[in-house]
Amino acid sequence: MTSSQEARAVVLEAFGEPVSTRGLPVPDPGPGAIVATVELAGVCGTDVHLQAGRLPIPLPVVLGHEGVGRVAAIGAGVTDDSLGAPLTAGDLITWGSSISCGDCVYCRDLQEPTLCERRRIYGINRRADEWPYLGGAWAEAIYLHPGSMVVRLESDTPPEAVIALGCAGPTAVHGLLGVAPVAVGETVVVQGAGPVGLATAMYAQLAGAARVVLVGGPASRLERARALGVGDVHLDLDAQGPAERLDAVRSLTGGRGGDLVVEATGVPAAVAEGLDLCRPGGRYLVLGQYTDHGPTPLNPHLVTRKQLRVLGSWAFSQADYAAYLRTVPQLAARFDLPRLLERFPLSDAQGALDAARAGEVGKAVLVPDAA
Numbered sequence: 001m002t003s004s005q006e007a008r009a010v011v012l013e014a015f016g017e018p019v020s021t022r023g024l025p026v027p028d029p030g031p032g033a034i035v036a037t038v039e040l041a042g043v044c045g046t047d048v049h050l051q052a053g054r055l056p057i058p059l060p061v062v063l064g065h066e067g068v069g070r071v072a073a074i075g076a077g078v079t080d081d082s083l084g085a086p087l088t089a090g091d092l093i094t095w096g097s098s099i100s101c102g103d104c105v106y107c108r109d110l111q112e113p114t115l116c117e118r119r120r121i122y123g124i125n126r127r128a129d130e131w132p133y134l135g136g137a138w139a140e141a142i143y144l145h146p147g148s149m150v151v152r153l154e155s156d157t158p159p160e161a162v163i164a165l166g167c168a169g170p171t172a173v174h175g176l177l178g179v180a181p182v183a184v185g186e187t188v189v190v191q192g193a194g195p196v197g198l199a200t201a202m203y204a205q206l207a208g209a210a211r212v213v214l215v216g217g218p219a220s221r222l223e224r225a226r227a228l229g230v231g232d233v234h235l236d237l238d239a240q241g242p243a244e245r246l247d248a249v250r251s252l253t254g255g256r257g258g259d260l261v262v263e264a265t266g267v268p269a270a271v272a273e274g275l276d277l278c279r280p281g282g283r284y285l286v287l288g289q290y291t292d293h294g295p296t297p298l299n300p301h302l303v304t305r306k307q308l309r310v311l312g313s314w315a316f317s318q319a320d321y322a323a324y325l326r327t328v329p330q331l332a333a334r335f336d337l338p339r340l341l342e343r344f345p346l347s348d349a350q351g352a353l354d355a356a357r358a359g360e361v362g363k364a365v366l367v368p369d370a371a
């Protein structure tokens, strides 16, 4: 931080415009709150969509819904993290991106906190021109409100591994292990080799899938997946057409198709192909359509004739984030997660956004204390 009262922060002021860096006041933490200095902040596809104005959010906003940092100041009453570990200044922590209200029908009655009507999300719907200003991780400091999921990182949970998957990790946890669980011995087909696709494939492997087929492109993304050990079979979108991909999946599965097919592309047209790739009686999980890219033609006859279960999954809860953090040691032991990282200084946040948009990097990460 440049002074005890001000922190540099990356602010989205207007849709379609480059982000800017400005100084914002650092408030003292109120009761139950924490102020943390940010050490690593993830850049994800959602940030690209936010900048383009594809999601309705209030502006200006400090971007950044994925972060790892250190406790700088603790408000009255905070003694432990959200999992019960003692918390003191200087501890390395991470935090869940959202706080559900706990009081709406979805939170209280239906127990679906990701569907909360009043979900507060760091880096997305917190205004930068209202107290406490520092509502996103793309900054030297962030203000963590009471009710945040704050977890102290132990030595077996390296910050680089936590941030390497960013929100894709808990998004995959919510979808794959919550909404559409993988059964041991299944063939799982993952459409998409971006962060959500990679995280989904990793969790399918951890969960005991017999085989994970990763369908994606460009070739460099599949190459990265192979190098990480993600996926058993890799089908290149650019080298094979839909009919060839279907043949390939069927030939791996006795002519039937995948037991579970997961859409992680964000491309509406992928859904029609995904229904084709499911075996009769299989499940199809639509996980990657976080941004509304409009309707797409598909053949609903397949859903009936194959008796498919078609499921959706939206975001992730604080509990999903905790489950993600509990599995990071296993993920990090099995996959070379830090290899995904590409570091950018806070001053080059726009460069990081551009790299994320181009799909040039595994995971763009901002390092606020870099020059």
Ligand SMILES: [Zn+2]
Residues within 6 Å of the ligand: 100, 101, 102, 103, 104, 105, 106, 107, 108, 115, 116, 117, 118, 119
């Ligand atoms: Zn709610």
Ligand SMILES: [Zn+2]
Residues within 6 Å of the ligand: 043, 044, 045, 046, 047, 065, 066, 166, 167, 168
């Ligand atoms: Zn994200």
